[in-house]
Amino acid sequence: MSTATAHDAPATARTGLVTRNGRHRLSAGAVLTDGGVLAARQLRKTLRRPTYIIFSFVQPVIFVLLFRYIFGGAIDTGATSYVNFLMPGIIVQTAIFGALVTGLGLTEDLSSGVVDRLRSLPIARSAVLIGRTAADLVVNVFTLLVMTVVGLLVGFRPTQPAWQLGAAFLLVLAFSYVFSWISAWIGLSVRNPETAQSAGFIWVFPLTFASSAFVPTSTMPGPVRAFAEHNPVTLVVNAVRGLTIGAPPPGRPTVQALIWLAGLLLIFVPLAVRAFRRA
Amino acid sequence: MHTYTDHEDHAVEVEDLVVTYGKVTALTGLSLRIASGTVIGVLGPNGAGKTTLVRVLATLLRPDRGTARVLGHDVVRDPLPVRLAIGLAGQFAAVDQELTGRENLEMVGRLYRLPRAEARRRAGEVLDRFDLTEAADRRVGTYSGGMKRRLDLAASLTGRPPVLLLDEPTTGLDPRSRQELWTIVDELRASGSTVLLTTQYLEEADRLAQRIVVIDDGAVIADGTAAELKAGVGTDILRVRLNEPAVLTTAATILEDLAADGTAVAPDPVTGELAIRVSRPDASAEALRRLDGSGLRVATIQLTQPSLDDVFLSLTGHTTSVPAKESR
Structure with a gap:
């Protein structure tokens, strides 16, 4: 029929392709290698947009200043000082905003035709998303470090042992990573950068504001409060509060948050990969 | 129509492909075979289904019906070896603006699963071949449109795939870049690659391809060498120019019965020329004798x-310049 074997024989040895049921698949190692190549590509691209980096740091800092010095005085957080209450919330909000970038970036790649090129290459479709989310995770590490420093400058004073602070940091990163996948799915489903931008704000604002991030949920009316208290943002914020300033107790929200994150990851990774396949 | 023998070695086999976008049927049962090591030109107007065909072969689009195979691998059932075998260059430059030309190519090489050093070496080679070495370490954002398209094509060659899918590779290129691209396609042909290129330019298909497949409304309407297609029209064209254009109408009357069945002899007042479709082999001598x-x-x-424009007209009843649906 054709010369398939002539081209296959030398190729297969170094291609990471394995055969199963007569079809070719990529080994897990090959998927990760490709993911690494694509993550490096993404980081390089990000680093070459210095203005973009500056703005992505400036925006959360402005939020910190607004809430700390403008709304803060009017919000009663009981025994906890507002700045201590606020910083875990705003750090989590920053993480979710950072995750929005994933979906936006993918829509840009879609419209430039780069996604078509990537999808025509002998790589796993998931490798593109693995690379992209990994690169955004690296950027978020730096964003969170900046936010932590800004928090300390405006009076945030964690009281808990270092290992708990480390755990809080990792939890926020895990949260941003999971939300990167959600954002990837949305971006790949709406496809258009402008739509992705507004769609992002539609789900992110209610999720972050109808939570314990900026105000105690006890002040909210019944239904909103019910939503807010089961919102994964609230659970992550409460866990981070517990792990950094000791209140509320971190155990229960941490476990609940981890369950949420695992569940969201299980749902949105396949959804995003499927959307990428169809995009 | 071109006929195939069973022992012929086909790099691409497409059978009865149907693709619909909502209510629009882009491919309506397209069949096509491409012998290994040949350059085939897929010719058709906007909206004929050229890009859709390329997207199916590149595993970017699942057909609703029919099969497509590249080097024997089904594009739907087993896409990975297909992707390993193909290089795709589309109508747009699918390269990263923030990266340098070299970085773009090295990345693509790595994603063809080449070891790092090998990817680097090939990127250098391809940059050289496409005359991009000087610009290699500049960001693509600073390149001209023609350079970006060259880089895009270079990217499709970095993994040295045996089958190349070039979707309207010269659309939007300046004449010089187009000439360069033609040279590259000639080299690819000489090196034994199989190339499918789509074009709206008849001249280009004639110049580059050993075989031309004419598609219209999502199906193949003609298939053969340029000479075969021309012969299929069945008539030659006799062009007569007189010293006194004023008597062109008289000449038209005298030559009327030389015209092939059903074709008119209309003088062209602008060119001062009579164009007559003739099928008699002695038409030229006969016309000269009568006019004299x-x-x-x-x-x-x-x-x-x-x-080839005449060919298209005789096949479809319209020329290639008919404004049609947006190509996809």
């Missing part, structure tokens, strides 16, 4: 083969 006998003085008389 009537005392009309002939400036030039010329028997020409039909252009």
Whole structure:
């Protein structure tokens, strides 16, 4: 029929392709290698947009200043000082905003035709998303470090042992990573950068504001409060509060948050990969 | 129609492909085979289904019906070896603006699963071949449109895939870049690659491809060498120019019965020329004899083969320049 074997024989040895049921698949190692190549590509691209980096740091800092010095005085957080209450919330909000970038970036790649090129290459479709989310995770590490420093400058004073602070940091990163996948799915489903931008704000604002991030949920009316208290943002914020300033107790929200994150990851990774396949 | 023998070695086999976008049927049962090591030109107007065909072969689009195989691998059932075998260059430059030309190519090489050093070496080679070495370490954002398209094509060659899918590779290129691209396609042909290129330019298909497949409304309407397609029109064209254009109408009457069945002899007042479709082999001599006998003085008389535009017209009843649906 054709010369398939002539081209296959030398190729297969170094291609990471394995055969199963007569079809070719990529080994897990090959998927990760490709993911690494694509993550490096993404980081390089990000680093070459210095203005973009500056703005992505400036925006959360402005939020910190607004809430700390403008709304803060009017919000009663009981025994906890507002700045201590606020910083875990705003750090989590920053993480979710950072995750929005994933979906936006993918829509840009879609419209430039780069996604078509990537999808025509002998790589796993998931490798593109693995690379992209990994690169955004690296950027978020730096964003969170900046936010932590800004928090300390405006009076945030964690009281808990270092290992708990480390755990809080990792939890926020895990949260941003999971939300990167959600954002990837949305971006790949709406496809258009402008739509992705507004769609992002539609789900992110209610999720972050109808939570314990900026105000105690006890002040909210019944239904909103019910939503807010089961919102994964609230659970992550409460866990981070517990792990950094000791209140509320971190155990229960941490476990609940981890369950949420695992569940969201299980749902949105396949959804995003499927959307990428169809995009 | 081109006929195939069973032992012929086909790099691409497409059978009865149907693709619909909502209510629009982009491919309506397209079948096609491409012998290994040949350059085939897929010719058709906007909206004929050229890009859709390329997208199916590149595993970017699942057909609703039919099969497509590249080097024997089904594009739907087993896409990975297909992707390993193909290089795709689309109508747009699918390269990263923030990266340098070299970085773009090295990345693509790595994603063809080449070791790092090998990817680097090939990127260098391809940059050289496409005359991009000087610009190699500049960001693509600073490149001209023609350079970006060259880089895009270079990217599709970095993994040295045996089958190349070039979707309207010269659309939007300046004449010089187009000439360069033609040279590259010639080299690819010489090196034994199989190339499918789509084009709206008849001249280009004639120049580059050993075989031309004409598609219209999502199906193949003609298939053969340029000479075969021209022969299929069945008529040559006799062009007569007189010293006094004023008597062109008289000449038209005298030559009327030389015209092939059902074709008119209309003088063209702009060119001062009569264009007559003729099927008689002695048409030229006969016309000259008659005009001479009537005392009309002939400036030039010329028997020409039909252009591919004529071919398209005779196949579809419309020329290629008919504004059609957006190509997809």
